[in-house]
Each structure stands twice: as C-alpha cells, then as structure tokens.
Amino acid sequence: MKIAIVGSGYVGLVTEPVLPKSELMSFVSTLIKKKIDNLKNGIIPIFEPGLDDMVHRNMKKGRLSFTTSITEAIADAEVLFIAVGTPPDEDGSADLKYVLSVARDCGRNMNDYLLIVTKSTVPVGTATKVRDAVQDELNKRKVSIEFDVASNPEFLKEGAAIDDFLKPDRIVIGLNSLRAEELMKESI
Numbered sequence: 001m002k003i004a005i006v007g008s009g010y011v012g013l014v015t016e017p018v019l020p021k022s023e024l025m026s027f028v029s030t031l032i033k034k035k036i037d038n039l040k041n042g043i044i045p046i047f048e049p050g051l052d053d054m055v056h057r058n059m060k061k062g063r064l065s066f067t068t069s070i071t072e073a074i075a076d077a078e079v080l081f082i083a084v085g086t087p088p089d090e091d092g093s094a095d096l097k098y099v100l101s102v103a104r105d106c107g108r109n110m111n112d113y114l115l116i117v118t119k120s121t122v123p124v125g126t127a128t129k130v131r132d133a134v135q136d137e138l139n140k141r142k143v144s145i146e147f148d149v150a151s152n153p154e155f156l157k158e159g160a161a162i163d164d165f166l167k168p169d170r171i172v173i174g175l176n177s178l179r180a181e182e183l184m185k186e187s188i
C-alpha cells in the first residue's frame, strides 16, 4: 500500500520512517524545496534518537521517498496523512489554512479513492471542512471520485517521538466508513 504524508515537520518526519516498517511505501511532500533536497540526500532537519537510521534504512529499501510534488505524492496512494502545521490564529484558535490547502490539493490531484487522515492538531468540525474543501475541488473538475476523511491526532513528545509513536499510550481514530477502518488498520 502506498501512503502519502504531507508536511515534513516533526510529526511528518517521525511518521514517515516508522510507517514503512510494515510493507508500506510512503511518499512525503512539503512546500520547502531545500528541505526536501536535503532529505533526499539523507540530511534530517531534526534530532530524534534513532530517526536518522530509520530514514536511511527505509530510503535504501525504496520504501520511503521525498518529493515537493503533491501530484507525485498522491499518485497511487490509498491513504494520505495531513501533518502540516496549525499555528495559533489571531484569537488563539488553530489556523487551518495549511490543512485546508492540502485538502484542496487532494481534490485537485486525486484520480482514485483516497483516505485523507488529519494528524495535525485540529478542532472538532475540521473533518467536515476538509471533506467540503475536497468535494468543492472535485466539483470544479466535474469528476466524481470516492474519498473518506478520518481523524488520527498525534500525541508524540519531541525527544521521545519514535518511542511514543511505536508504543503509544493511546491511539485515537475517528472515521465513518468500513473502507476507511480497514485502511487505517493496515496503515498504522
């Protein structure tokens, strides 16, 4: 199964190499070309015990790739994790512009069923906004493509992120279709 992860910050970077432990292929996209160029050359922008080794091992096995192209990331992917930042808005609430921009990218680029999972920290009601943004882009293209939206918030702590990811004290998943449930079971 191919998994795409959008956002190569802390959460995206830790999720990427951990997921391909099972027979998965993950593709990661971010906006910053320099960062992706560095990652392609094995330069990891954060320090997490064990992360360098995991990234290099999975890149060598061809299970992990980096790209700045959302089209490339989405091509053949069944699941796409959104792990972009949600900085505080002027009133202190999470700014969803990056999350919704990825949702629109999905609607513009997907050609087959896609499960879109928010890993970013987002308020209740975000899944509906993500769904509406994707559907709006599909409507503009005048195409009908099935998709699901799920929520899987991340609780990792910087400095112990890989351990937290591999041995989480809780996993929270919100979804509303059997297909999404099966894919989530396979993915994480």
Ligand SMILES: NC(=O)c1ccc[n+]([C@@H]2O[C@H](COP(=O)([O-])OP(=O)(O)OC[C@H]3O[C@@H](n4cnc5c(N)ncnc54)[C@H](O)[C@@H]3O)[C@@H](O)[C@H]2O)c1
Residues within 6 Å of the ligand: 006, 007, 008, 009, 010, 011, 012, 029, 030, 031, 032, 083, 084, 085, 086, 098, 101, 102, 119, 120, 121, 122, 154, 155, 156, 157, 158
């Ligand atoms: N860092 C943590 O310890 C932690 C823990 C739990 C949850 N979270 C949550 O996870 C989310 C991500 O956090 P982070 O610390 O990884 O953020 P970050 O700011 O370090 O990284 C976000 C990344 O997303 C990329 N990005 C933004 N918009 C994009 C787009 N449209 N297309 C492609 N890439 C895009 C940015 O270039 C950046 O690389 C946030 O919602 C945060 O609250 C973070």
